[in-house]
Amino acid sequence: xxxxxxxxxxxxxxxxxxxxxxxxxxVSSKQQFDSAKLGMWVFLITExxxxxxxxxxxxxxxxxxxxxxxAASNTLDxxxxxxxxxxxxxxxxxVALSIHYIKQDKVKQCVYYLLSTLxxxxxxxVIKYIEYTAKFExxxxxxAAFDPHGAHYEHLAGxxxxxxxxxxxxxxxxxxxxxxxxxxxxxxxxAFMAWRGSFSSEWYTPVELTGLYWHLVDIVWIFLFxxxxxx
Amino acid sequence: xxxxxxxxxxxxxxxxxxxxxxxxxxxxVAVAYVPLGPLGVPVAIGIAxxxxxxxxxxxxxxxxxxxxxxxxxxxxxxxxxxxxxxTLLDTAFRGDLGNVNQRTVQEIQAxxxxxxxRNEALPADSLRIxxxxxxxxxxxxxxxxxxxx
Amino acid sequence: MSTxxxxxxxxxxxxxxxxxxxxNHDTGIWSWLATKDxxxxxxxxxxxxxxxxxxxxxxxxxxxxxxxxxxxxxxxNETYNQVFTMHGILMxxxxxxxxxxxxxxxxxxxxxxxxxxxxxxxLNLASWYVYMAGxxxxxxxxxxxxxxxxxxxxxxxxxxxxxxxxWMTAAIFVAGFASIFTGLNFIVTVHKMRAPGMTWNRLxxxxxxxxxxxxxxxxxxxxxxxTMVLLILEQTMQIGIFDPALGGxxxxxxxxxxxxxxxxxxxxxLPAFGILSELIATFSRSRIFGYRAIALSSVxxxxxxxxxxxxxxxxxxxxxxxxxxxxxxxxxIGIPSGIKVFNWVATLYKGSIWLQTPMLYALSFLFLFTIGxxxxxxxxxxxxxxxxxxxxxxxxxxHYVMMxxxxxALLGGMHYWWPKITGRMxxxxxxxxxxxxxxxxxNLTFFPQLVLGSRGMPRRYANYAERFAGLHELSxxxxxxxxxxxxxxxxxxxxxxxxxxxxxxxxxxxxxLEWTNVAAIPDHHNFKRTPxxxxxxxxxxxxxxxxxxxxxxxxxxxxxxxxxPAPSAPTEDDTAASASx
Numbered sequence: 003x004x005x006x007x008x009x010x011x012x013x014x015x016x017x018x019x020x021x022x023x024x025x026x027x028x029v030s031s032k033q034q035f036d037s038a039k040l041g042m043w044v045f046l047i048t049e050x051x052x053x054x055x056x057x058x059x060x061x062x063x064x065x066x067x068x069x070x071x072x073a074a075s076n077t078l079d080x081x082x083x084x085x086x087x088x089x090x091x092x093x094x095x096x097v098a099l100s101i102h103y104i105k106q107d108k109v110k111q112c113v114y115y116l117l118s119t120l121x122x123x124x125x126x127x128v129i130k131y132i133e134y135t136a137k138f139e140x141x142x143x144x145x146a147a148f149d150p151h152g153a154h155y156e157h158l159a160g161x162x163x164x165x166x167x168x169x170x171x172x173x174x175x176x177x178x179x180x181x182x183x184x185x186x187x188x189x190x191x192x193a194f195m196a197w198r199g200s201f202s203s204e205w206y207t208p209v210e211l212t213g214l215y216w217h218l219v220d221i222v223w224i225f226l227f228x229x230x231x232x233x
Numbered sequence: 234x235x236x237x238x239x240x241x242x243x244x245x246x247x248x249x250x251x252x253x254x255x256x257x258x259x260x261x262v263a264v265a266y267v268p269l270g271p272l273g274v275p276v277a278i279g280i281a282x283x284x285x286x287x288x289x290x291x292x293x294x295x296x297x298x299x300x301x302x303x304x305x306x307x308x309x310x311x312x313x314x315x316x317x318x319x320t321l322l323d324t325a326f327r328g329d330l331g332n333v334n335q336r337t338v339q340e341i342q343a344x345x346x347x348x349x350x351r352n353e354a355l356p357a358d359s360l361r362i363x364x365x366x367x368x369x370x371x372x373x374x375x376x377x378x379x380x381x382x
Numbered sequence: 383m384s385t386x387x388x389x390x391x392x393x394x395x396x397x398x399x400x401x402x403x404x405x406n407h408d409t410g411i412w413s414w415l416a417t418k419d420x421x422x423x424x425x426x427x428x429x430x431x432x433x434x435x436x437x438x439x440x441x442x443x444x445x446x447x448x449x450x451x452x453x454x455x456x457x458x459n460e461t462y463n464q465v466f467t468m469h470g471i472l473m474x475x476x477x478x479x480x481x482x483x484x485x486x487x488x489x490x491x492x493x494x495x496x497x498x499x500x501x502x503x504x505l506n507l508a509s510w511y512v513y514m515a516g517x518x519x520x521x522x523x524x525x526x527x528x529x530x531x532x533x534x535x536x537x538x539x540x541x542x543x544x545x546x547x548x549w550m551t552a553a554i555f556v557a558g559f560a561s562i563f564t565g566l567n568f569i570v571t572v573h574k575m576r577a578p579g580m581t582w583n584r585l586x587x588x589x590x591x592x593x594x595x596x597x598x599x600x601x602x603x604x605x606x607x608x609t610m611v612l613l614i615l616e617q618t619m620q621i622g623i624f625d626p627a628l629g630g631x632x633x634x635x636x637x638x639x640x641x642x643x644x645x646x647x648x649x650x651x652l653p654a655f656g657i658l659s660e661l662i663a664t665f666s667r668s669r670i671f672g673y674r675a676i677a678l679s680s681v682x683x684x685x686x687x688x689x690x691x692x693x694x695x696x697x698x699x700x701x702x703x704x705x706x707x708x709x710x711x712x713x714x715i716g717i718p719s720g721i722k723v724f725n726w727v728a729t730l731y732k733g734s735i736w737l738q739t740p741m742l743y744a745l746s747f748l749f750l751f752t753i754g755x756x757x758x759x760x761x762x763x764x765x766x767x768x769x770x771x772x773x774x775x776x777x778x779x780x781h782y783v784m785m786x787x788x789x790x791a792l793l794g795g796m797h798y799w800w801p802k803i804t805g806r807m808x809x810x811x812x813x814x815x816x817x818x819x820x821x822x823x824x825n826l827t828f829f830p831q832l833v834l835g836s837r838g839m840p841r842r843y844a845n846y847a848e849r850f851a852g853l854h855e856l857s858x859x860x861x862x863x864x865x866x867x868x869x870x871x872x873x874x875x876x877x878x879x880x881x882x883x884x885x886x887x888x889x890x891x892x893x894x895l896e897w898t899n900v901a902a903i904p905d906h907h908n909f910k911r912t913p914x915x916x917x918x919x920x921x922x923x924x925x926x927x928x929x930x931x932x933x934x935x936x937x938x939x940x941x942x943x944x945x946x947p948a949p950s951a952p953t954e955d956d957t958a959a960s961a962s963x
Contacts, residue, residue, distance in 0.1 A: 026907075027499035027575075036299060037501040037574040043302045044566045047309025048604045054313040055608030055638060059623055061317055062324045062634055080262070087258050095251040098292045102247060105239045145619035146628075166629055169621035173612070203239060217293045221285045228277035232265035301573060312601050312688060319704065320637045323692065326701035327633075 023205045035207055042211045046218050049181075053222050056174045060229060063170065067163035074167035075230060077142075077155055079133060083231035086129050087223065093122035094220040097189070097213045100196075104206045109196060112209065116193035119216065123186045130179055137168075144172035171230055178226060181219045188212050240297050250291040257284050403903035405805070418503035421904060424488035425803070426510050430517065431477055431485060432872075438472035439868065441465050446827070446861035449854050452846055462844035463530035470533030475554050476517060478788055479646055482653035483564050483599075484509070486795050487592045489803060491568060493896035493904065494586045496577025496913045496948075501570040509563035516557030523549035532842060534643070537624040537635040541616040548617055555610040558603045561649070565599030568592055577895070578951045579915035586894045586919040587663075587676055591656020594680035598645045598652070598687060606642035609635070633698050640691035648687040650784055651751075652680055654791030655722055658747055661794050662726045663920045664892045665741035666733025670920045672725040679718035686715050696767045705764055712762035719755050723748065738890070739813035743794030746821045750786025754779060757832065772842075775835025778828045786824055793820065793871065800875070801889050802896060805903035806882030812874045819867030826860025888944050894919055898947040911950035921945070 021031060028034040064071045100115035141149035142158075148165040150158040158164040192212050195201065201209055261280040269276060290296040295303050334341065404421045414422055445465055447456050457465065488506065492499055500506050523529055523546030531540040531547060540547055572585070572593045585593075613635070615621045622628030624635040655676075663670040670676065692700060692708035726748060735741070757779040761767050770776060800808055830853040835841075839850050846854065888897040896904075899913045922945065 025503075027497065027503065033574060037570050040299070040302060040305065040573055041502060041505075041566055041570045043305045044569055044600055047305060048562055048566070048600055050309045050313060051316075051601060052604040052608050054316050055605050055612070057313070058317050058320050058638070059612070059634065061321055062631065063623075065321060065324055080265075084258065084262055088255065091251065091254045091258065094254075094288060094292055095247060098242070098247050099244070102241060102244060105241045145615070145621040147619075163629060165622050169615075169619075169623060173615060173621065177611075206239075214293055217288050220292075221288055224284045224288070225278075225281045228261055228265070228281050232261065233273050233277045308597075309601065315688060316605070316641055319689070319692070319707075320634070320641075322707065323633070323637065323700040323704040324631075326703045327699070328701070330702045 021204065023207075031205065038207050038211060039214075042214050046214060049218055049222075053174075053177070056170065056177070057225070057229075060170050060174070063163055063166045067166070070161045070163045071167050072233075073161065074158060074164050074171075075233070077158065078171070078231050079136070080231050082129050082133050083227055086126055087227045089122050089126050089129070090220050090223050093119045093126070094217055096122065097216045101206070101209055101213045104196065104201050104209050105203050107203045109199065109201070112201070113193055113197045116189055116196060116209075120186055120189050120193065123182055123189070126182060127179065127186075130175065142168055144169045174226055174230070178219070178222055181222070185212075185216050185219055189216065240294075242291060242294060242297070246291060250287050253287055254284055257287075402906065403805070403901060404906045405903060407906045416507075418499070418507055419906065420488050420492050420500050420503065420506060421803075421908075423506050423510055424485050427480065427484040427488060427513070430510070430514065431481055434472050434477045434517070436872075438469050438477060439865065441469040441472070443861055443865050445469060446858040448844055449846070450858040451855065452848055452851055454844070457844070459844045460530065463842075464528040466842060467529050467532050468524070471520070471529065471550065471554075473784075474533055474643075474646070474650075475557055476513075476520065478650040478784055479561055480513060480557075480564070481650070481788065482657065482792050482795065483568065483592055483595055483649075484513075484560075486588075486657065486792070486799060487564070487568060487595075487653060490799060490896055491589060491592055492571060492575065493900055493908050494589055494894050495572065495575060495580050496895050496899075496909065496915060497571060497575035498907050498909070498912075499575075500567045501575055502567050505563050506567055509560045509567070512563065513557055513560035516553045516560065519549050519553030519556055522546070523553060534639060535613060535635075536639075537613070537616065537630075537632045538626060541613060541625050542627075548614060551610045551613050551617075555607055555614075558607045558610075561599050562603045565596035565603070568596040569600065572596075577913050577915055579913075579948075581915075583674070584915055584918050585677070587659035587670065587673070587680075588653075588656035588894075590677040590680050591653045591659070594684040595649050595652040595656075597681070598649050598684045601688070602642045602645035602649070605638065606646075609638040609642065612638070633695065633700055636695050636698055636700075637691070640694045641688075644691040644694060645684075645687045647780075647783070648683055650788045652684060654747070654751075654788045655680060657791045657795040657798075658726060658744055660892075660894070661740050661744035661798055662729050664798075664890050665736045665738060665744065666730050667736065667891070667922050668729055668733040668920075669918075669922060670725070671728035671731075672721070673918070673920075675721050676725050679721045682718045683715065686711065686718070690715060690762075693762050693767070696764055697771045709762060709764040709767075713759065715762075716755065716759050723752060723755075738797075739808070739810060739817055740794045740798040740890075742814060742817040742821075743790050743797065746817065746824075747787060747790045747794065750782055750790060750821075750824065754782030754786055757782060770835060772840055773835035774831040774839045774841055777841045778831035778835060781828045781831075786828070790820065790824075793817075796875075798890070799896075800878070801885030801902070802900070802904065804879055804882070805885055806878045807885045807889065808878045808882060809874045812870060816867045816870040816874070819863055819870065823860050823862070823864030823867050827857050827864055828860070830854070830857045830860070891944050893921055893945045895948060898945055913948035914951040915948050917948075 024031055024034060028037070096115045096118040100112045100119065103109075103111035103115065137143075140152040140155045141147075142155060143149070145165070148168060150156055150164070189212055192208055196209065257280055261277055264276055264280070265273075289306065295306065336344075404419055414426065417423060417426075444456065445462070448454075448462055448465075488500070525546070526549055527545030529546050529550045531543065535547070535551065540551075572589060576585075612621070612623055616624050616630070620628055622630045624630045624632055626632055659670055659676055690708055690712045692704055693712045696705050696709070757775070761770050761776055761779055797808060797813060800806070831839075834850055834853050834857075837850070839846055839854075885902055887900070887902040890897065892898075895909075895913055895915070899909055901910075
């Protein structure tokens, strides 16, 4: 690791042949890229630990009320859940492909795959919207407003920890959805910049970092899907 | 690691990984319909962990990346496990303090003294000292029956 | 790899030497508010944190005044509840957690590793703005009715009481990001921005302390974020996770809260360990004893610190088995802490001790932190804690660690780096007097509280039984002495800004890069030439070789020998040539 640091040039402002993207306090593009990437990984573990709190809440209440969680979980729509899983996995592939192409200077394909990712993320949110409204129609709300009714749901009314399941469900998927929306905004901006020709195989750090973020959103869903919908 | 241009994951690898992820998704849905009993949760989490590893190693490039990034992610994961596991260590055994009693020590002693006065020679087996000797645990029972089983 | 060759105009150096430095190369309020210079951001943080410390300190003086006698003296019970809550919240979340990393870490860390700046200067500035947003939300909480939950926000009280709790939790959520940004920045900086030759084994121990802190900040702070989000949702939507009336579990909240807040204790104390290693080595004029043990014990504490949060919950009703496990792991923390204290004392042994103000704080720290550590082991004992929990014993214990440890180390560090930050010397005599007042005042305030606590005086009460009156009165007098010491420091610090003697580049004869290779007031880019590090961080012997002497008797006590600067790193041309050869 001692070799990560390269000799720094003596300090004089301006008048050097730095690439445009290289900030003054870095020695080389490689140092800047590696720093940005390590920073992103550190940021990703903060995200992981943010979600871990909700997983702990889930684990604790599931441990105490396994039957209630199974019953409540069965009211979630497995078909939509599975479709959404495939949608997110595909969006992960497309974002990986966009990085694959920008590294080869194929800007057009990169933009194309970024936009596909954006589209798939949109599909995910639409399906989430359909699922949420289906729940709200039957009085399945997080917290105090929880009042299940309708054929598929009324058996939940008397169950002790059913409100907890749906509170956790809405908080987890809600915060995950918020991450998807933020990801969409970022991917849109990155796609626009890529279309404007800002990136090349020389400098594609923002594309790479956005990809890492998006994969993490996918990973969270990989765990949410079986825990909430299947078991 | 030499840095002659960025390392590029071949498209074929990306597509194969994606295929694996889809197969595992179908598998995990299928397994949900098999009554596995207590194994259901570990199996589902195991499949999810394999899927997550595929994403991390190939899509996120960690297999080919600087080891310090892998270390970072590993440490983060370990601490999630620590958080979940140690919290469950409490909630799984909540109320295991068997001699939690509504009455105070003085009340119990007073009662024992009264009992002593009633039957002068106290039988040895009624000297209750271990936690299990106190079956009276309204508080513990209400908190632990679901979790302890 | 891109090549960055350029000529270094020699005439530039003379131009740089006297006239421009980081303070005057650019002026105006906007040059400060939009600065990306780590040194200026450190100063911005310093000013903000000084204001918070002043506010929270004055609240503490009010509390002691209320407690000077039984019954109501200067405030009612409701007011007292709000005052101790705000004292705790301000001190913990808005002062101690950011304090050393954000002020001294920001200022010193890049210079000590030979970097021009931290890895992400914009993120660094964003950290300060996010922190200020948290401070504004705190003020909003005060305006909307204040908070009286205690700094721990235990549910269900915090999730059902109104007032400013919602704003306060939002403030802590926001301020958490400032902490994450700082930690993230420092981790990447230490990994990627070190000067050539600055291997991990040559990192100054302050860097190791900050590095370990940053790991904790990054891993723990997100959890307080999600805790606060869930608490806000509990208040607004009654999601029923923490509130027992809705089927939730209040003990689960304590798990969430302490998963962050116990490691947060190490966020506060680990950088203090780092400062102490610098002070002890420099003012003993000797190589630090057990460099690797001190460095790695910081990392060990950071990791172990995540496994002991439940020792705050021994009487909460958590399972006995987890209490036992938590208690056992708590003892383990004593090992790396003990290793550090042992190594510092061993460094002093046969050193040439120079009792300047920073060293006085370092010695105070050794004494106070040892008391804090031992009392910590005592409250970590399961059975003893049942007696001592929620008494003044605990209050005194964590003040010995937080105030006697972190704040005293911060004061020592501020005095130590004051010449580098401001280019001025503080008044040494007043400094020594203030250090004495702080030490005496602190012990007078908090030692009686240990006795009070062991006799059963509960914490967080505005009133108390007659039999506690004597010790409480003593404690209040102590708080005045402590306050006098701190105000004296504030006074001469401000005075020195205007009238202080101009500082030389290395007034202490220290060996780390910020002293040997940086001008008296650092340049905007820290170094004229990037240093090439060829020796360990505390190599005072090299100085002996260069300047003769060797036994420390040739020169007087207050004329330290100045170690030679590290040579400049070769330019890219040289390395390219040698690499191809």
